[in-house]
Amino acid sequence: MSAAVGVVGGGAWGTALAQMLASDGRDVLLWAREADVVEAVNAEHRNPRFLPGAQLHPSIRATGALADLAALPVLLMVTPAQHLGAVLGQLSLLGSDVVLCAKGIEQGSGRLMSDVAAAAAPGAALAVLSGPTFAHEVADGLPTAVTLACTGGEAQWARLAPVIARPAFRPYYSADVIGASIGGAVKNVLAIACGVVEGLGLGANARAALISRGFAEMQRLGLAMGAEAETLAGLSGLGDLVLTCSSSESRNFALGIALGVEGDKTGGAAALLAERSTVAEGAFTAPVLVRVADQHGIAMPIAAGVAALLDGAISPRALVAQILARPLRAEAPHG
Ligand SMILES: NC(=O)C1=CN([C@@H]2O[C@H](COP(=O)(O)OP(=O)(O)OC[C@H]3O[C@@H](n4cnc5c(N)ncnc54)[C@H](O)[C@@H]3O)[C@@H](O)[C@H]2O)C=CC1
Ligand SMILES: O=C(CO)COP(=O)(O)O
Numbered sequence: 001m002s003a004a005v006g007v008v009g010g011g012a013w014g015t016a017l018a019q020m021l022a023s024d025g026r027d028v029l030l031w032a033r034e035a036d037v038v039e040a041v042n043a044e045h046r047n048p049r050f051l052p053g054a055q056l057h058p059s060i061r062a063t064g065a066l067a068d069l070a071a072l073p074v075l076l077m078v079t080p081a082q083h084l085g086a087v088l089g090q091l092s093l094l095g096s097d098v099v100l101c102a103k104g105i106e107q108g109s110g111r112l113m114s115d116v117a118a119a120a121a122p123g124a125a126l127a128v129l130s131g132p133t134f135a136h137e138v139a140d141g142l143p144t145a146v147t148l149a150c151t152g153g154e155a156q157w158a159r160l161a162p163v164i165a166r167p168a169f170r171p172y173y174s175a176d177v178i179g180a181s182i183g184g185a186v187k188n189v190l191a192i193a194c195g196v197v198e199g200l201g202l203g204a205n206a207r208a209a210l211i212s213r214g215f216a217e218m219q220r221l222g223l224a225m226g227a228e229a230e231t232l233a234g235l236s237g238l239g240d241l242v243l244t245c246s247s248s249e250s251r252n253f254a255l256g257i258a259l260g261v262e263g264d265k266t267g268g269a270a271a272l273l274a275e276r277s278t279v280a281e282g283a284f285t286a287p288v289l290v291r292v293a294d295q296h297g298i299a300m301p302i303a304a305g306v307a308a309l310l311d312g313a314i315s316p317r318a319l320v321a322q323i324l325a326r327p328l329r330a331e332a333p334h335g
Helices: 012-024 035-044 081-089 113-120 135-139 153-164 177-199 204-225 235-244 251-260 269-274 281-295 301-310 316-324
Strands: 005-008 028-031 060-063 074-077 097-100 125-130 144-150 169-174
Touching (some): 012 028, 012 074, 012 135, 035 060, 074 153, 081 113, 081 281, 097 113, 097 153, 113 125, 113 177, 125 153, 125 177, 144 153, 144 235, 153 169, 169 177, 177 204, 177 235, 177 281, 177 301, 177 316, 204 235, 204 281, 251 281, 269 301, 281 301, 301 316
Parallel strands (some): 005 028, 005 074, 028 060, 074 097, 144 169
16 A cells, blocks of 8 residues: 655645545545634534535545644645745744645745755655646546656656556656746746736736736746756746636636726735635735745836735736836847
8 A cells, every 4th residue: 555645735736636546536635724613624524614515535535633643754835935934933844845835935945845855854855746737627627737856756746657657647847946836936926917918808808918027027037046048937937827828617707807897906915815714825925926036136017016916016907007108128038
């Protein structure tokens, strides 16, 4: 019998990944922070708080004690980005494979998830799993492909691929941990911008333009930080950007729509964020992304606009006018 896989984080994505891993009967131990989630998973095989509607496999067991997972050989870290360091630091891991699944940049430090994890768990072998993956679709067993970027190269991939791959869940190998970390963080911020375009009713042309120009921002920053162009153009970069900018299933896109419908109003983000019970990572990443881009001398006008909008410094309509009034320039990233 294969060893159980540990999933740290019982939100929508952690629960969906647990469901996917358990689809062949494998034992999965899920750490959830909320006692009601632990109780519902164990007693009813459901997670009504974060993944309503999904009937979970009985081989998923939940616990509220992190220590129960510390000895497992493979752990998927699925807490929100701002909590990764604190939760991972409590695990005291030695030698486990740790797969990072959160998408964001740490606010205080400006670090990518891979750097946060390397500091919090120096004994772990790190990998990044990222791509176009709405939790409900993965939980339903719909076909999905992701990038699995391994710090331990092909030897780590050989260990992890059989644990993570399923007939409808295809990881693709990469050695580019930086690229896989950046794509998911940046696309969440750009999805808020795309939602604003949708909320303002600016049309499909504007959305496609924003995806393309947003991708140019992702590329500029990614290349400056050491990512590979192919990774940024792949599942964890462009693939996830397109998904998240196309559907109100995305919490980031939906947040942008809610902002956009406010039109000329400034400062609406605070109330929208306060009433959320699920995470829209782009709201946390936007300000620190702008800071990191500045440090690298990279212009990211769309990301900066989202940060200003969230901060209450500009209205949605004024932001669009500001972006449209930028000087004409060459299209290529370095043009
Ligand atoms: N939902 C999705 O479709 C996908 C989500 N992700 C990423 O997965 C990460 C987790 O997102 P979801 O599972 O969707 O979250 P969620 O919005 O469904 O649930 C919130 C999660 O935050 C946790 N949390 C709140 N405060 C915490 C704290 N102080 N310490 C530790 N955990 C805390 C809750 O326990 C819960 O697990 C995010 O980085 C997200 O970008 C990635 C791919 C798909
Ligand atoms: O990362 C995701 C899809 O790949 C989920 O997007 P949201 O966090 O915007 O819902």
